[in-house]
Amino acid sequence: MKGIILYRSQYGSTEQYARWLAKDMKLPLMKLEQAREQDIQSYGLIIIGSNIKVGHIQAAEWIKEHWGWLKEKRLLLFTCSGSYADAEEQKKMLENSLPAEIKDAFQYFPLPGRLNKDELSFWDRVIVFLGSKTVPDPAARERMKHGFDYVDQEQLAQLREVVKRFKQVLI
Template sequence: MMRGSMIHSRLFNLLFILLLWLPADTVAIGPSGGTDSSKITTERNSSQDIKILIAYQSKYGSTKQYAEWIQKESGGDLIDIENQDAPDFAIYDIIIIGSSVRIGSIVIAPFIREHWSAIKDKKLILFTTSGTPPQHPKIRSMYEKSLPGEMRKAIQYFPLHGRISGDKLTAWDRFLMAIGKTMEQDETLKKDMGKDFDGVRRENLLPLLKYLKEVKGGLK
């Protein structure tokens, strides 16, 4: 009986956070012209003395879309950490990190922990993409589980809406989403699970870009 309860508990915990996973970094429509992910984009903004890095991980494309928009606004260097080597963090003043969310965790969290000693004294900004509304309590809980308090204190965090297109999901993702829907207790989230949606908007970045401008002003 105890063994059955433990298995049920583990299954429930997995499915409870499933909503944060599947729609996390959803299918994106690339910007006009696109970006060559095989090399770092080195376009600079007018503040040549302030170096900005945008490092991201993207499963389906939403995180990449936001990262490219940020790059166009800031003129920073753009790097896809899954396809490029880690850069020399020492040359940057501001580091913006973007990630999808999977199984209730920030996918890029191990990268942050691995390179923490090299980035901890930089101005750090983190954004994530998720199908769960940014203001939902699950987002804060996921963030706190993904990174320890010491790191969170040094990071300005911006959760963002993602995008989902059911025909782009793997069969496994669709299966897990169906199971997750039966377990979800939040009726609003449950109703929307499995539906296609597009929450990726350039204006979602306005708070992040406003903060970035303030940080740059403080570094001049």
């Protein structure tokens, strides 16, 4: 059996991690929205990468929709966000995005993302602006106000080790 990376990214940070991981681990990668059951059926390990918006893992709807056959696979999930280091916040976002049966089937890796305010669409700028008013943590508020870039290949170290172990078993 083999592994594949499926990713969903709007502004490129999740895609960057997916590409680094694919290159390091010599795994194929595909945009989540293009992945059809017949393309993926032969893979034993599915690694899903997703951006986070307004507390929601953006790949969650796709995961729920395809759960019928995904549940037979070994599953890893990595996300890109601004609050990657806040374990409580990560837990909340995971629970808000996926029902318990599904979230518990994934090994989860929250990674630090990037927010470049110049790149944002008009509505995303509005959402980030309004969101920054309601975030209680002053550091998080500052990050949302000015943007951030924490994307770093080294952040993949833990995930890479897990994938390596799966590859030894599965390939």
